[in-house]
Amino acid sequence: VTGDPGKMAAVQRNLSKFGIKELARTGKIALRRERMGESAPFWRFSAASYPDLEGTMPVDTAFRTTSKRLGSNVSNSSRGDVYPVEPYDDISMNKVLDAHWGVLTDEDLSGLRSHTLSMLVNDYPGVLNIVTGVISRRGYNIQSLAVGSAEKEGLSRITTVVPGTDESIGKLVRDLTYLPFAERELMLIKIAVNTAARRDVLDIATIFRAKAVDVSDHTITLELTGDLNKMIALQRLLDPYGICEVARTGRVALARESGVDSTFLRGYSLPLQY
Template identity: 70%
Template sequence: MSISKVRRHTISVFVGDESGMINRIAGVFARRGYNIESLAVGLNKDKALFTIVVSGTERVLQQVVEQLQKLVNVLKVEDLSSEPQVERELMLIKVNADRNYRPEIMWLVDIFRAKIVDISEHSLTIEVTGDPGKMVAVQRNLSKFGIKEIARTGKIALRREKMGACAPFWRFSAASYPDLGEIRPNDALLGSKSRAVIGEETSAGGDVYPVEPSDSFTGTQVLDAHWGVLDEDDTTGLRSHTLSMLVTDSPGVLNIVTGVFARRGYNIQSLAVGHGETEGLSRITTVVPGTDESISKLVQQLYKLIDLHEVQDLTHLPFAERELMLIKIAVNAAARRDVLDIASIFRAKAVDVSDHTITLELTGDLDKMVALQRLLEPYGICEGSGLTDEVAMQAIKGCEQEAMRAGKDLNQTTGSLFPTAGSNWSELELGLV
C-alpha cells in the first residue's frame, strides 16, 4: 500500500466579493486542521481572487477543493501545483542599519534587486519581490544585522500560458486580435464596444472579466483609486483602515481572526498573511473600511483573542505600503511592443510571454495599479492575481505619503532629515518606486 506524500499546494479560489467570504473559506481549512502557510486576497471588480498555500496529501487536498466548490458564491477553485506557474511574493523587511554596516546592506539590496522604501538614522525598510525561495535567502542574509519587523504578502500565482490554440486564453486573444486565429470571427471587431461584448461572453467561467469602454471608467472602475480619501463634504467619516496584526502561527487562527470581522459585517478589502520576523508567529495585514470610532472598537475586540499578540491601526501613522500585482494581457506581435513600452513607464516587469499573451509584475501603491490597468484594458486583460494585495509597515522617521507626493518640505511636516523644499526629490521620496 503506497503512502501519499505531503507536499505544498497552491490553490486559487475565485469568489464573488461579499462580507464574511474570507471567514467561510478559512473555516474549511480550520475544520480539517490545516494550517494555511500564506494567503493573498485581491479584489477584481465585484469578485475576489484568493491564492492559498497549504501543505497536505493529494487525496485530502482534493477533498478540500471539493468542499470549497460547494460554498455559496465560489465561482472556481483550481490547484495550480501540478502546472507550470508564475509565482511572486512581496516582502517589506525592516533591519537595523548602523553606519558601519549600511554599505554592506546596500550591497545585498543591489544583489537581490531589492529597493529601499524608508530610511531612518538607525534602520532601513527594504522591499523585495520574487519567489518564496528568494524571500528566504534575503531574510537569511539580513538576519545578522538584526531584523526588527517583516510583512509579507504571501504567494500569488498565475498559470504560465501555453503556446498555440490549445492555450486557455487563445480564443479570447484571437477574438481581440483576429490575426492570431486561422479563421476570423465575423463579430471580432477592433472597437472597444465589441471587446466589452467578447469579455462578457468569456467571463462566465470566472477567468476573464469584461473590458469596459473608455467612457465608462467613472462608473465601473476595476479598482477605486480614491477609496479611503475623505471628501470635504463627507460627513460619514468612512475610509480605508490598514491593520497590522501579529498572531500565533497555528491551524485555525485565521478563521478566528476573520470571524471577528465577519460577525460585525466588515467586508475585508485586502488581506495578506505571511510568516513574521519571529519563528512561530505570522503577520496579517488587512484593509477594512470604517470610521475611526468603529475601527477602534474592532481593535479592542481583536485584542481579546488569545492567539493575537499585537494589532496596530497604521492609517494615521506614517507608514510604507506596497501592493503586488500579476496581470496577463492579450497581445499580438504588433501590440506586444506597445504593452512593453507602457510596462517600462510603470517600471513593471515581463515575467511570462507566449505567442498571444504577456504577463506583467508590478509593485507600488493602489493608484499605480489602477493607472496601469486603465491603460492596458483596451488590449484585453485575460486575468490578474493579487490586484489589491497590500502590506504595510510603520516608518520610524518617515512622513505622510500625501506630503511626499505633493513635494512639501519634510522638515516642516515631520522634522526628518530629508532634503528641504527646493532640493531634487528622489524616486523614494516621491513614492514612485
C-alpha cells in the same frame, strides 16, 4: 522583495545578521503560462492589441455570447435561495470591494474610509479564522488580507484593510493609519497582444517599472509592485489592449521609522523650472 519562497528565505537569512526588526509578507499568487502557438478565442481581443484583426473580429463577441447564454437561464424569480434577491427588492449597497472605494472627497461627511490594520499573532492552526471572525462578527468587511510569517519564529503578521469610521476602527484593533507607514501590493496582469503591439505594452511597463514574467504568441504577463494608485493607473493604460487575467495580493504595510508621511505629498506638484 518579490520572488519565489527560496528567494525570500535566502534574502531573510542574509539580512538576519544585521537584525531584522519587522517583516510583512503576502501569500502566493499565480497566473497560467500560455503555450506558444496556441490560440485563445476566449481572450478579449481589441484593435489596440491586434490591429491586423480590426474589422474582422468584434471586440466583445465572446463576452456578449456568454452573457446572453447565462442570462437566458435566469428567470425573474430566484428559486431555491434561502435569501433570494428579487429584481423588485429595494436594496442599497456600498461597493466596498471596488478599487476606488475609501477615497473621501471634501464633501463626504460619512467618515468612511479604508483603514490599514497590522496584527502580530501566534502562528498556530485556526488563528486566521479567529481574527477574521472577530472582524466579521462586528459587521466589518475586509477589502484586503495578507498573511505571512513574521520576523520571529512562531509569529505571523496579518495585514488587512477594513472600511469604517475612525472611531469604530479605533475600538477594534491598533490602527496603522494614524502612523506614517509604507505599503505595497503585488499584481500579476496578463494582456492579449500580438507581436506588433508587444513593444507598446513593454514601453508602458517600463514606465511603471513592471517586469515581464511570461510571453507567448498572443499574451504577455507583467509583474508590478506598488501602491493602489499605481495598480489602477497601469490597469487603465493596458485596458485598451485587452486584459485577460489579473491576480493581486493583499496589501502589506510596515510603520515608517523615519516618521515621513507620504500622504502629505500626494496631490502636491512641484513648481516648474523655467
